[in-house]
């Protein structure tokens with residue numbers, strides 16, 4: 001079943017699977033890919049304007065880590081580990097929430113950073129995550145926010161190369 005997504009750059013796409021569309025290059029994540037390994041990719045979340053909100057996704061259309069080989073699972077976690085280290089190197093991220101939901105048909109894992117603006121508005125809890133993402137879409141998607149996100153993606157790619 002197809003659905004429409006709107007990216008933080010205000011582009012709309014009709015997708016069968018956004019994960020597969022990003023892997024194939026039909027949809028370019030904001031600022032482009034940050035890193036990739038043989039079976040996984042790392043990029044900024046395309047739909048939520050939160051700086052350094054990273055996604056690690058499988059290249060294959062699988063739903064669960066249960067469908068990975070041991071080697072693939074290790075490769076995946078290695079990328080998650082490096083992505084988390086990268087968030088620390090970006091400077092102002094003190095804490096990251098790691099989420100992997102199997103409701104999605106295409107395996108992806110969220111590395112959601114915590115910022116001061118969130119502390120003022122939302123309890124630091126899993127239960128506020130959806131509300132917080134909605135708030136970001138509605139109130140933190142202006143030109144400066146997007147510019148900062150794109151600069152962070154660029155900086156992330158540079159730091160990745162240096163690591």
Ligand SMILES: [Zn+2]
Nearest residue numbers: 017020061106
């Ligand atoms: Zn897919």
